[in-house]
Amino acid sequence: MAYINNTNLSNQNYRASDILVCAMARLINNEETVFHGVSSHMPMLAVMLAKALHAPDAVHLNIPGGVNPKPAALQKYTSAGSELLDHASAYFPLAEVFDLSMRGKLDVAFLSGIQFDVNGNVNASVIGDYHRPKVRMPGGAGSAVLIPTAKRAIIWRTKHDKRTFVDKVDFVTTRGNIDRIITPLCIFKFENGKLVLDTIHPMSSLEEVIENTSFKVEYSKVEYTAPPTQQELTLLRRLDPKDYRNIEF
Template sequence: MRNKEYRVSDIMTCCISNMLQDNETVFHGVSSHLPMVAMKLAKSMHAPELVHLNIPGGVNPSSIKNASYSSAGADLLGTAEAYFPLEEVFDLSMRGKLDVAFLGGIQFDINGNVNASVIGDYHKPKVRLPGGAGSAVLIPTAKKAIIWRVKHDKRTFVEQVDFTTTRGNLWKIVTPLCVFEFRKGKLYLESIHPTSSFEEVRDNTGFELLYDEIKFTPEPTEQELVMLKKIDPYDYRSIEF
């Protein structure tokens, strides 16, 4: 399959989808269009018993076509099998029963620290960010925390974050260039997307790349691309790009 037949948003969505397993309980928050579509893709392709949780409280919504409002639209509740409110999601995670949580951040360093609070000095910041919100609870307590970020540059992946909003227990970070895996207390380069290169990842990362071997993320299959058009006709997965 040639690169021109898919986009970076398709690669990221399929990559994330393939990280999810059948029978896992998975949560996404607001402004999470790409992982929302990835969860729907997983349920449609290889994980039919995956349990989809979200901000409105809808369990396993049958449709995401009208969930456009910050990926928290009424469609996620109106077409759901059951209701599971947000406060119960945090309780579920703290009891060790939430398998995967999709979370965000602005800065990341090689030690797995996540900054979602400020850029610059905390008391006199250049930019004040939204803060940890659910990340401060879910990253330490979910079994697997997956972060996606549609920007990959040296201001995002830094030697040391300006402020540590939360740390540890990361599993994967998926960017437009690659996938990082957190292990042994460090971020390791797991795979490079077929639309990128080692040199591009290296030149846009503010810390030394650690890796065991150079691997490439699998290309989206024809079946995945067909399913993406079916379940995401409004292309929510690309909304952040």
């Protein structure tokens, strides 16, 4: 991950979705095996971007089972469509992804959730009491297996507020090898059993992160996420001409 000490926002030509995708892409190393699920346009683009720039030998796994799919660009409103199987290098079904992860061979899993607390607990199940919830959500699905077993779980969330980053999650769906949580404001890393601030995005500030986080924000030094480069932005527009990376905002 690249860091900067500060940045001039007057020339900013990127959005939160752009910096999230670029931040995720930079966390992918060459030759790593990387998986993303459904409704995962930004992680899917992050894998494609990383393979185009610094990680050409990363292995891209997905829900349809296409290994290293080769779509010229995203043309459909999906991150789990048949185009990820068409012209792929091989077929690796979802059940095998879970087995791969449980054998300790899945390097990175991109996942999400609704609530997170400082102890790295992830809630994707209910808001409120489990038996009489205000909102019942889909639940852990693959996350309950992949977050504890993947070598690194990288989580993204397009909302950063006190209802998302809470003192204590309403329900612990899963927890485990959380490497980073990337939001529109910052990146948290999991260190010594706690979420701590890694970097702040240049369009945000330490004050804004603190104001929108229920638990105490711990940090050793204020660092800023490096903004997307012109090369990254040019490739993103080529890979995603219909701007699907921005649909969650």
